[in-house]
Amino acid sequence: MPELPEVETVANGVDARVRGQRIEEVWTSGKAQTFKSAESEIGEVLTGARIERVRRVGKTIVMTLGRRQGVEDAGGRDDGGKRRANGMGREADSSAALRNDDQEGKAQGENGSVVAPTRVSAEFLVHLGMTGRLLVSAAEAPAPAHTHAVLRLGDGREVRFVDPRRFGRLSVRVIEAVEDGYAGPGMEPLTISEEAFRGLFRDKKGGRRTVAIKAALLNQSLLHGVGNIYADEALARAGVRPRRQAGRLTRAEYGRLHAALKEVLTRAIELGGSSVSDYVDADGVRGFFQLEHRVYGRGGEPCRVCGTEIRKIVVGGRGTHFCPRCQR
DNA sequence: CATGTTTCCTGACAGC
DNA sequence: TGCTGTCAGGAAACAT
Numbered sequence: 472m473p474e475l476p477e478v479e480t481v482a483n484g485v486d487a488r489v490r491g492q493r494i495e496e497v498w499t500s501g502k503a504q505t506f507k508s509a510e511s512e513i514g515e516v517l518t519g520a521r522i523e524r525v526r527r528v529g530k531t532i533v534m535t536l537g538r539r540q541g542v543e544d545a546g547g548r549d550d551g552g553k554r555r556a557n558g559m560g561r562e563a564d565s566s567a568a569l570r571n572d573d574q575e576g577k578a579q580g581e582n583g584s585v586v587a588p589t590r591v592s593a594e595f596l597v598h599l600g601m602t603g604r605l606l607v608s609a610a611e612a613p614a615p616a617h618t619h620a621v622l623r624l625g626d627g628r629e630v631r632f633v634d635p636r637r638f639g640r641l642s643v644r645v646i647e648a649v650e651d652g653y654a655g656p657g658m659e660p661l662t663i664s665e666e667a668f669r670g671l672f673r674d675k676k677g678g679r680r681t682v683a684i685k686a687a688l689l690n691q692s693l694l695h696g697v698g699n700i701y702a703d704e705a706l707a708r709a710g711v712r713p714r715r716q717a718g719r720l721t722r723a724e725y726g727r728l729h730a731a732l733k734e735v736l737t738r739a740i741e742l743g744g745s746s747v748s749d750y751v752d753a754d755g756v757r758g759f760f761q762l763e764h765r766v767y768g769r770g771g772e773p774c775r776v777c778g779t780e781i782r783k784i785v786v787g788g789r790g791t792h793f794c795p796r797c798q799r
Numbered sequence: 800c801a802t803g804t805t806t807c808c809t810g811a812c813a814g815c
Numbered sequence: 816t817g818c819t820g821t822c823a824g825g826a827a828a829c830a831t
């Protein structure tokens with residue numbers, strides 16, 4: 472399952488391989504659920520754009536696209552400041568803006584366009600879901616089964632989105648400038664302060680959240696990027712039981728959890744992520760953090776610290792692993 | 800708003 | 816061998 476470290480590895484790998492390339496042609500599979508934006512929109516936005524940069528936000532891969540001014544970008548949009556930079560609910564707005572753009576763009580193509588430096592105009596968002604992969608391949612390499620999108624690049628290579636289980640999602644959003652770039656639904660685990668981290672577990676009125684701490688860690692609108700593996704591993708290292716109420720940890724426990732989470736994610740990035748099922752990076756290479764898992768996938772096995780049998784339960788609908796002795 | 804439940808989808812694996 | 820059934824799980828939609 473691609474979580475923050477895996478997505479970071481893939482995004483960096485893809486960035487190194489395709490930055491600066493122009494997208495010549497786009498193919499999509501027609502499997503509706505894979506596309507959050509309409510496929511036609513994705514094709515229109517991506518075709519002819521230049522890949523400025525590929526990065527990770529939460530669990531989402533963000534491909535920043537540049538275009539030449541005077542063609543696709545001409546004509547002012549009227550957002551009226553509706554789109555705010557706080558992450559949620561912006562994609563629908565962007566789609567609406569995009570449709571306007573396209574109509575204007577067509578009229579303009581006939582006039583002939585002014586050559587100007589490329590500028591940021593849109594982003595291509597790729598969420599890998601559970602089994603999604605983003606691969607950079609030679610065009611001659613046979614496309615894997617369950618390929619749902621192919622971007623043909625100027626140098627002939629292809630970026631391919633492959634997703635057997637189809638929990639992944641592709642979308643595009645139009646932006647005015649880099650500052651309006653996709654911010655994700657929550658806070659970044661790698662950079663959040665300890666104080667802000669504690670604040671996640673209080674509701675709007677400052678009350679203590681009653682959900683299980685594990686469920687809260689998985690809530691992407693609080694903290695984005697943490698998934699099932701790293702939630703379990705962080706809780707194990709912090710010595711906190713997954714079912715504890717999120718708002719009722721001690722200050723020391725929040726401190727340990729905050730530190731453990733960063734530690735676990737950072738270490739996992741160093742090792743190229745965890746390959747528990749079929750995760751591979753942009754080169755098809757597996758990660759190695761699974762070798763350092765303390766609890767995830769180890770139900771019934773002895774705890775590496777105290778030897779007690781690791782238990783597997785369900786919390787927030789997710790398989791959850793913990794040591795009943797080390798975690799209180 | 801906070802929280803819980805259901806749904807999507809198919810490969811892997813258990814059981815017969 | 817080959818079939819059927821069950822399960823996993825991120826995030827959005829829906830329900831409470």
